[in-house]
Structure formats: C-alpha cells, structure tokens
Amino acid sequence: MFDLFIKFSSYLFVLYIVLFLYNGIALALDYAGLTKQSHTHAVFTGRTLIVFMHITAFLILSYNRETFAYNKDILIIGTLALAFIMVVNYLANLIYKDSCPLVWNCVFFLLDVGIIMLQRLNPALAFKQLIWIMLGFFLAMWIPVVLKLIPRFEAFEIMYIGLSFALILSTLVLGRKEYGSTNWIYIGSFSFQPSEIVKFLFVFYLASVFRKKIDLKELLITGGLSAGIVVLLVFQKDLGSALIFFLTYMTMLYTATSNEMLFVGGIGVASMASVVAYKLFSHVRVRVSAWKNPWADVDSGGYQIVQSLFAIGSGGILGSGLTKGMPLSIPVVSKDFIFAAVCEEFGTIFGICVVGIFILLFARGFSIAFNSKRRYYSLIAAGFTAMMAFQTFLIIGGVIKLIPLTGVTLPFISYGGSSVVVSILTIGILQWFCGWQHTLDEEEGTDNE
Amino acid sequence: MNSSKNSIKRIFILIILMFLLVIFYMLKIVVVDSKTMITNSYNPRINATDNSIKRGSIKDIDGTVMAYSEKKGDSYIRKYVDGTYSAHVLGYTGAGKAGIEANQNFTLQKLDNETFQRINSFLTGSEVEGNSVVLTVDDYLQKIGTDLLRTNNGAVVVIEVKTGRVLCMTSKPNYDPQTVAENWDILRESEDSPILNRATQGVYTPGSTFKIVTAIAGMRNITDINSFKYTCTGEDNFQDKVIHCYKNKSHGEVNLTSAFAQSCNCYFSELGKRVGAEKLRETADSLGFNQSFAFDLNTSKSTVLIEADATESELVETSIGQGKTTATPLFMASLTAAIANDGLMMQPYIVDHIENYSGKTISTNLPRTVGNVFSSNEVKKLKEMMVEVINSGTGFNANSEYFQVAGKTGTAENPNGADHLWFVGFAPAEEPEYAVAVVLENGDGSMNAGVIARKMLYNAINRKENQ
Known part of the structure; x- marks a missing residue:
C-alpha cells in the first residue's frame, strides 16, 4: 500500500511543481504588465503548493517500512522546517517592504526541495542545512537596517x-x-x-x-x-x-x-x-577529458559524471519515486551532484521544472536591475543575478555532462553553509533594491508604465 | 542609461538560451541516451534487486520459461529451469548480476500498469509482477548445442541470416545459475573461467576462418585475382618467417577457390603479401573488425591490429588469421550470416519482445541492418568457394545429405596447448536460412567443429520445418 502511495506521489510532485511554475510564470507576466490578475491569490497558491509538497515528502520520508510506523523525529524536523518556512516567508514580506513575493516563493520552493532531498540522503545534513538557512535569514533580516544606515x-x-x-x-x-x-x-x-x-x-x-x-x-x-x-x-x-x-x-x-x-x-x-x-594545469585536463569521454575511464576520472548520468537516466521522466532510487551511489551527492539525485527520484520533468523556477528567479532579478533608477543598484542587481545564473548553469550543465564539471554548489538546494547563507543574503539585497525602487516610484508619484 | 537597460535584456536572453540548452540536453539523456546507458555494467542499479515484487520471467522464443520468480515467505527467490544449458545467456542474480538478468534488470523489475497492479494486489492479494523478457533463442537448440560440445571448452552460435536473431548461444564450461551465489569463489577462481560467455567475450585467434577476409581483400585489390595461380610446396619463406601448410602438405598449383577449399596457408600468405598491410586492414575494418559491437550481452571487440608499416612476417601471419588478430564466435557468426544474406549484415539480437504481467506484448525488437559489407559479386564468389570447402576441401565433416552446407574451417595455433578448432558456415547454400559459428578449444580430435556445425544447422532447419 505504501508503494502505491509512493507511486502516486511521483505524479503529485510533478503536479505541484508544474502548477507552481505555471502560477509563477503567470505572476511574472503580470508584474511585467503583460496580463492582469489578482496578486494575493497567486502568491497564496504558490505558498500552498510548497506546503503540499513538504507534507507529501515528509509523510514518505518519515514512514518506516519495517515497523509500519511513522518516525517521530523526522516528523518533528519536517514540521519544524514547514513552520519555519511559513513564518519566515511571512516575515520576509513584512520586513522587506514592497519586495517581490514571487521571488520569496521561488527561493522557499528551492530551499524546500533541498531540505527534502537532504533528509532523504543524509538526515543529519538536513538538520544542519535547516540551521544554516535560519542563520541566513536571521542575517538577511538586518540588511534593510544596515542599508538604511549606510545608503551610499x-x-x-x-x-x-x-x-x-x-x-x-x-x-x-x-x-x-x-x-x-x-x-x-x-x-x-x-x-x-x-x-x-x-x-x-x-x-x-x-x-x-x-x-x-x-x-x-x-x-x-x-x-x-x-x-x-x-x-x-x-x-x-x-x-x-x-x-x-x-x-x-x-x-x-x-x-x-x-x-x-x-x-x-x-x-x-x-x-x-x-x-x-x-x-x-593537469587538473584542468583531467576535468576536460572526463567530460569528453567519461566512459573511457569509468574507474577513476569519469566515475562521478557517469554515476550522475546513471542516476538521471535510470530515474527517467517520472523518477523512481522518493526513497526508491539509489542516489547514494553518486559521489558528493549532497553538494555538487544533488541535482542528479533530484532527477533520479523526482524525475526529469521535475528537474526541468526546477530549472524553470531558477529561470523565473533570474527573470525577476534582471527585472529588478532593469527597473532600478539608481545605476549603482541596477549594476549590483544585474551582477548578482548573473552570478547566480552562471553558477546554476555551471553545476547543472556539469552534472548532466553538457559542459565539463566544475565543483560549485547549486544555489539553495545543495548542502553547504557558506553557499546557502550567501545565496539568501544575495536575494535579500535584490529584494531591498526592489522595495527601494517601489518606494521611490510612489514618492515621485510618477508611474513608469 | 537606456543602453545599459538593453544590455541587461540581452544578458537575460543569453541566460535563457543557455538554460534552454540544459533542458534540451536533459530530455536527450532520458529519451534518447538512457536506454543503452543505464544497462552499463558500472551502473550499481543493475545489481539492485527488489525482492518485494515478483521479478518478470525469462522465456525462450516458444514461451518456454527459462527463469522465473517464486514467492517464499515475504520475498521472492529466483528459479531457473535447465539453467545450465543457457547459463551464459540467462546470467544470474544473487552474486551481482550477469547476462540477460543484468542487461534486462530494469525491464524485469518494471511494473507495467503499476497503479492498477498495486491496487489489485491490495484488494485481492494478487502478485505484483514485473515485465517478462522473451528471447530469440530456442530452448531445444540450447540443449543440443550444449550437449554437442560435450566436455570440450568452446562456444556455439546460430543466427537467422535474414534477421540477425540469435537462435542458439552456448558456451562451455558452463555453470548452474541457481547456485552461483554458493559456488561463487570456486567459479571465480576456476582457471577455465566458467563465468565468461565465450560466445560473446571469448577472443580467439580466428585461424583460417580469417581467410574469408584475406580473400575479399584479394578480390577488392588484385584485378586478375581469378587467374592468379600459385604453386604450393607445403612451405614458403617470407622474410624471416616460414609459413607451413597444415601437416606440411603440398597443395601443388592452386587458385583462389582451390586454395580456399584446401585452406592453403602458403597461397594466402602470398595473397596477403600482394594485397599489403594497409589494404588488408582496410578490408577488415570495412567488415566490422575493430568496432564495438552493439548487442544485448557484454561483448568483446574483434580486432585486426595490423598497421600500414607492418613487417612482412606480421603481414603474412595476419593473412592466415594468426598473430594478433582476434575474433569472437558471435562476430564470426554475424560475418558469415552477412555472406549468406547477400552481403547485408544484420545486427545480431537476442531479446525478441517484452511481455507485461498479463502476457500482453508491450514492445518488440525489430531486425536492424548494419550495412552492406559485401558486394553481390563477392557474395557469389565466396558462396562458391565455401561450398567447395565442404564438397572437396577441409570441411567435408560438415557435409550433409539433406542440404548443401557452405563454410570454412579454421585451426588456430595455441601456444599453451592443442590448437583451437573453428567452423563457420551456413545452409542451405542456395537459399540460406541459418549461419553458425563453432569454436572448440584444444580440439583433441574427439569432436569436430564441422560435425557440430552440421548438426546445429540440421536441427535449426528441421525444427523450422516441423513448426
């Protein structure tokens, strides 16, 4: 019966992320002035989907097949993480006045995918990651204060x-x-x-x-x-x-x-x-030859990339189902290769939608850069967004063997204290620019439509 | 200011294009690459067995069950029916996986209509069952092939020439798939390597069967090949190498056909010398040597490594199939089948179709061509030569009273003991249906490769007619 639930869940996860992405694109088009719809409703839908995804995943992760019972510790972690995400999502919109709620939603969706995957791969890391995320947001909440004190x-x-x-x-x-x-x-x-x-x-x-x-x-x-x-x-x-x-x-x-x-x-x-x-440099040559033909040297140079491709290929379109794959056979799976694990168990459609959410995030980032009337802010926003976009491209491209592998983390999803905190702070600064511009527009009473 | 905004737009477009490439590449991995990629033996998922579901069965072409799973307590165990006859085809589970069990692991564990099966199982207690793999091999021919090898080490491969379907593939020494886990250490350490599938991974020196390649190289590169004659005295000197004919027998004046029928080493050494290393290699490459071979089971490459700057002794050795040249029985069978199929090489395959839990066919493998490797003139001449081998040459053992066989014998010098014996051929010569390749390691005269080949062809043809 539990297997049936896992099978069913693999469709659910795809449904959640497709709806989330569809909703997000609609919202982004609306922000760009191309369509008109109710903002609060769409933002609420996105948040609800994160909650659904989180609950579905933790119901699977906390179930013990041998004892037919739910593991209380995992349920507590899951509940804690969910409560944290909901509260911080609310607080962030409050503290960052006039920031973009779609950006927050995308960030929390990606963070949650990371937490779920880490809980499945290595529960101890999931807990540590949650602490890092808390630290990241704790620091991010001070950005508006600091930037108010040192505006120039x-x-x-x-x-x-x-x-x-x-x-x-x-x-x-x-x-x-x-x-x-x-x-x-x-x-x-x-x-x-x-x-x-x-x-x-x-x-x-x-x-x-x-x-x-x-x-x-x-x-x-x-x-x-x-x-x-x-x-x-x-x-x-x-x-x-x-x-x-x-x-x-x-x-x-x-x-x-x-x-x-x-x-x-x-x-x-x-x-x-x-x-x-x-x-x-020999380390550059090693990376390039592992990329050109990893199959020639599966035992050493090509090992990582081949294991990653096995995971993605074996998972297929809909994935093996959460907990049903073998992502632990991929080296460095909680960090650089976490995207391969996501593709194996949630499926490639889900993986593609994750890429879609990243694109949505970058679209909003560039839009903040585009709309900012202060050249300095505009440049920083463009720089940060491009930086995050290139990092995402390098690691996903490396994991799927599109380009040679360079060991960087996947923003928000990979385990890693520095990476998560820095990614959250980057978003914090972007969001502050967003709010700043909004306030300016209102003060001037002009509309830039 | 405005130009800077335009730049931002352009950067964003560039980034979208980069990620579209990522998405496209991901789809390519799952839709196109994954099928062949994930069955690689380095994928640890191949060795994962889900014992909570009933693994699909493996059946022969008539539906005879060769491997199935049976419920024992909470989980399932694997059973093999007459497993020793088809050990290398079926493979094993338990101590890692091999054979079809490894290659088709994902199919055998894949639940068709999983949701329906799971709900049905929950309501009625029925079993949740993976897909079954139906092979092209014939269980009956598997037994005959294995029995004909007797106690010899070696391999037998029978291929349907028009399709490339493998009807029989046996390798000796064999093992019992049922008890591989218990006997793992013995099997692993045995000097005879019983685990090795000699039909697909046995790299043998092809011996005189390689004269097919040298003959084709001669036809392609020597204009007056049909009038080219040579007088054989039983041995000949080439640079620092003396080439002997079998038992130093002198064949007298021979041409291409009679030299081929008598398997005259001196003639083919001279022919190879005239063709030259570069052209010989070119011919071998065009026939599929040195290329990896797409097949459902792990295969070794058949290789001809001679280079343009080879010495004369290397060249003449290669011309008669000695030296560094290697071939697997499956490859030689496939090459012979191409001659029988008017020059069109078919890709050999062993999985016929996949059935789901209710016996419904959900996918079927169709024959695939590799390409035209022989011209029709070459085929005509080769057939004529191969018939002569049987009727008036070294292949008399393969002569059948029921149909005309065409073939080529081979004796591969073995530095470690008695020679390895080869026979490749097809029948009936006029309207070929089946091709066969037989290798007998350290042939001691108790059994003849030609006899095994004739009996395999007889049984294959007879079985078809009786259906």
Whole structure:
C-alpha cells in the first residue's frame, strides 16, 4: 500500500511543481504588465503548493517500512522546517517592504526541495542545512537596517577589492584541501569558503567602479584586478568560482558600457586563457577529458559524471519515486551532484521544472536591475543575478555532462553553509533594491508604465 | 542609461538560451541516451534487486520459461529451469548480476500498469509482477548445442541470416545459475573461467576462418585475382618467417577457390603479401573488425591490429588469421550470416519482445541492418568457394545429405596447448536460412567443429520445418 502511495506521489510532485511554475510564470507576466490578475491569490497558491509538497515528502520520508510506523523525529524536523518556512516567508514580506513575493516563493520552493532531498540522503545534513538557512535569514533580516544606515556604500570601492584579495590569499595560509581544491578556511572548528564572501565584495567593487563614466586607464586597472582574482582561484584549483567571477565581470562590464567589442574581446581573451590553463594545469585536463569521454575511464576520472548520468537516466521522466532510487551511489551527492539525485527520484520533468523556477528567479532579478533608477543598484542587481545564473548553469550543465564539471554548489538546494547563507543574503539585497525602487516610484508619484 | 537597460535584456536572453540548452540536453539523456546507458555494467542499479515484487520471467522464443520468480515467505527467490544449458545467456542474480538478468534488470523489475497492479494486489492479494523478457533463442537448440560440445571448452552460435536473431548461444564450461551465489569463489577462481560467455567475450585467434577476409581483400585489390595461380610446396619463406601448410602438405598449383577449399596457408600468405598491410586492414575494418559491437550481452571487440608499416612476417601471419588478430564466435557468426544474406549484415539480437504481467506484448525488437559489407559479386564468389570447402576441401565433416552446407574451417595455433578448432558456415547454400559459428578449444580430435556445425544447422532447419 505504501508503494502505491509512493507511486502516486511521483505524479503529485510533478503536479505541484508544474502548477507552481505555471502560477509563477503567470505572476511574472503580470508584474511585467503583460496580463492582469489578482496578486494575493497567486502568491497564496504558490505558498500552498510548497506546503503540499513538504507534507507529501515528509509523510514518505518519515514512514518506516519495517515497523509500519511513522518516525517521530523526522516528523518533528519536517514540521519544524514547514513552520519555519511559513513564518519566515511571512516575515520576509513584512520586513522587506514592497519586495517581490514571487521571488520569496521561488527561493522557499528551492530551499524546500533541498531540505527534502537532504533528509532523504543524509538526515543529519538536513538538520544542519535547516540551521544554516535560519542563520541566513536571521542575517538577511538586518540588511534593510544596515542599508538604511549606510545608503551610499559605493564609497568603499578600494576596501572591497582589498578585502577580496586578502580573503582569497588567506586560503594560502589557513586553507585546507577539500575535493581537490584549496578553497576552504578553517578557524578552530569553524570553516567557510572565502570565495563565497568575495562574491559580494567583487560585485560591490565592480558596481562602484562602473557606476561612473570610466576611462581606459580605469578600465585596465579594474580588468587587471579582476583577472588577478580569477587567476588566483584557478591556482587554487577552484575552476568553478574562477569561471563565475569571470562571467560576472563580463556581464557587469557589458551592462555598464554596452560595448559589444569589449564583450567579444573579453570572451576571446578568456578562450586563449583557457587553452593556456589546459596546457598548464593537469587538473584542468583531467576535468576536460572526463567530460569528453567519461566512459573511457569509468574507474577513476569519469566515475562521478557517469554515476550522475546513471542516476538521471535510470530515474527517467517520472523518477523512481522518493526513497526508491539509489542516489547514494553518486559521489558528493549532497553538494555538487544533488541535482542528479533530484532527477533520479523526482524525475526529469521535475528537474526541468526546477530549472524553470531558477529561470523565473533570474527573470525577476534582471527585472529588478532593469527597473532600478539608481545605476549603482541596477549594476549590483544585474551582477548578482548573473552570478547566480552562471553558477546554476555551471553545476547543472556539469552534472548532466553538457559542459565539463566544475565543483560549485547549486544555489539553495545543495548542502553547504557558506553557499546557502550567501545565496539568501544575495536575494535579500535584490529584494531591498526592489522595495527601494517601489518606494521611490510612489514618492515621485510618477508611474513608469 | 537606456543602453545599459538593453544590455541587461540581452544578458537575460543569453541566460535563457543557455538554460534552454540544459533542458534540451536533459530530455536527450532520458529519451534518447538512457536506454543503452543505464544497462552499463558500472551502473550499481543493475545489481539492485527488489525482492518485494515478483521479478518478470525469462522465456525462450516458444514461451518456454527459462527463469522465473517464486514467492517464499515475504520475498521472492529466483528459479531457473535447465539453467545450465543457457547459463551464459540467462546470467544470474544473487552474486551481482550477469547476462540477460543484468542487461534486462530494469525491464524485469518494471511494473507495467503499476497503479492498477498495486491496487489489485491490495484488494485481492494478487502478485505484483514485473515485465517478462522473451528471447530469440530456442530452448531445444540450447540443449543440443550444449550437449554437442560435450566436455570440450568452446562456444556455439546460430543466427537467422535474414534477421540477425540469435537462435542458439552456448558456451562451455558452463555453470548452474541457481547456485552461483554458493559456488561463487570456486567459479571465480576456476582457471577455465566458467563465468565468461565465450560466445560473446571469448577472443580467439580466428585461424583460417580469417581467410574469408584475406580473400575479399584479394578480390577488392588484385584485378586478375581469378587467374592468379600459385604453386604450393607445403612451405614458403617470407622474410624471416616460414609459413607451413597444415601437416606440411603440398597443395601443388592452386587458385583462389582451390586454395580456399584446401585452406592453403602458403597461397594466402602470398595473397596477403600482394594485397599489403594497409589494404588488408582496410578490408577488415570495412567488415566490422575493430568496432564495438552493439548487442544485448557484454561483448568483446574483434580486432585486426595490423598497421600500414607492418613487417612482412606480421603481414603474412595476419593473412592466415594468426598473430594478433582476434575474433569472437558471435562476430564470426554475424560475418558469415552477412555472406549468406547477400552481403547485408544484420545486427545480431537476442531479446525478441517484452511481455507485461498479463502476457500482453508491450514492445518488440525489430531486425536492424548494419550495412552492406559485401558486394553481390563477392557474395557469389565466396558462396562458391565455401561450398567447395565442404564438397572437396577441409570441411567435408560438415557435409550433409539433406542440404548443401557452405563454410570454412579454421585451426588456430595455441601456444599453451592443442590448437583451437573453428567452423563457420551456413545452409542451405542456395537459399540460406541459418549461419553458425563453432569454436572448440584444444580440439583433441574427439569432436569436430564441422560435425557440430552440421548438426546445429540440421536441427535449426528441421525444427523450422516441423513448426
């Protein structure tokens, strides 16, 4: 009977996410002024779907087949997580005045997919992840206060880039190897990835520079400093972060200058740099050959990617059903490869809809950048959104073997303290810009329709 | 300001395109790639057995059950009927998986109409059953093939030439699929490698059966091949290599047909030398050597590794099927079937169709062509030569009073003991129906590969006529 419920649930999960996505797209079109519908109703529908998904999943995860009973601890965690999501979703809309409720909904949907998957893969990690999410939102709630106190934070240009270099270089002294990359810092029992914090500083720095009219000298200095960060990351074997920083730089440069030649030139330089990196570093060559033909070397180089493809392929369109697959055979499944686990048990349709929710989130992010009348905010919003989009693309593309694998986390879904906290804070800043612009529009009494 | 807004728009469009590519690629994985990908032996899901459901049965082409699951307490156990006869085809479960049990694991565990079956099971207590796999093999021929090998190690493969359907595939030494788990250590450590499916994974030196390839290379590259004559004295010198004919027998003046019938090593060495390493390799590649072979069971590649700059001794060795050249019985059967099928090579297959729990066919495998590997002139000449092998040459053992056999014998030198014996052929020569490949390891004269081939062809044809 329980198997029947799992079978039935695999249709339910697809139904939930398809409705959520449909509802979200309708809402986004409405925000863009293309259609008209009741906002509160659609936002409420989205929240209800998250609740349904959460309850369905935890009913499966907490059931014990041997004793035919529900595990109380898992039910408590599940209830706690659900209560937390509902309360914080409500609070976030309250504290961030005039922020976009659709963005919050998407974020909570993705976070919940992460919690459910982690509870299934490794319950201890799910609990820790929940604590990280709480910390993330606790910090995010202070963003409006801080930004009210320091509204002109573009003044600290030099501090941003200086701190960035300091943090990245600090791994040389305090760093420890993790999955082949030296990009973690350990202070006592506390550890974090400096490159995650540098993400903020880097975007703030570039926005501070690019908000002004810049001359060639400044362009070269900024380009040189940014390239310095990227090269340091490559040396630390953190190829994923290096690529994300580079692409973010290109996005912000293009947004600021609208110069196609610079964009194309930058990509050209990067292509040459990749060839050099390929020739110079063995870890780059290993990644590329594992991508080109993982089947040739299943025992070592191609192992991760092949296991990931097995999971996605075996799960198929509708998935094996929650708890019915074998995602634990995928290496690093709770972090880099969590998307493969989601596809295996929830199915590829669900996986595609997850991609759809990410696109929806990025659409809202770029829309905030587009509508912001302050160039500085606009640049930061575009930078953050692009950064998150490239990171999502790199890891999902890597997991499905579309591009060579670079070990980065999937925002909101992968386990990881630094990653989750930083992703939530990024959204916090975007949402604050959204509210700020809204207030400005109202004060001016003008409508930009 | 406005240009910056346009840039944001463009970046967003770029990002949407990137993610559309992701979505497209994901669909490609599940819809196109997954079928062949997930049956890879590295997929740990193959070894996962869900004992809470009734695993589907494996049946032969007539519906005779070869493997099925039976309820014992709360879970199911696997049973095999006369499993030793088809051990390498069926494979096993319990100590990992192999054979069809591994390759079709997902099918055997897939519940058709799962919702209906589960509800029905909940209401009436009926069993929840996976899909059954119906093979192209004939249980009866499996038994005959296995028995004919007697105590010899080796393999027998019979293929229907027009479709590529495998009617019989046996390999010796065999094992009992039922007791693999208990006997795992013995099976694993045995020097004879009983677990190995010699029909698909046995890489044998093809010996004189490879002269089919050399003959084709001659037809394609030497214009006056039909008038080319050679006088055999029983041995000949090539650079630093002396080539002997079997038992140093002198064949006198031979042409392509008589040299082929007598399996004259000296003639084919000379022919190979004239063709040259590059062209010989080119011919072998065009016939499917050195390519991976799509089949439902794990297969080894058949290889011809000679390079254009090979020495003359390497070249002549390769020309007569010795040296580094290897072939599996399945590949040789498939190549022979292509000759019988007017040059059109069919992809061999062993899964005929899939039935659901109620016996309804839910998917059927259809014959697939690999391509035209021989021209009609080549086929005509080869058939004529292969008939001569039986009627006036080394293949007299395969001569049948009921139908004309065409074939080629082979003796593969074995540095570790007695020679391996080969026979490949088809019948009836005029309207070919079945092709066969037989390998006998360390043939000691107690059994002849040609006799086994003749009996297999007889039984295959006879069985069809009686239906």
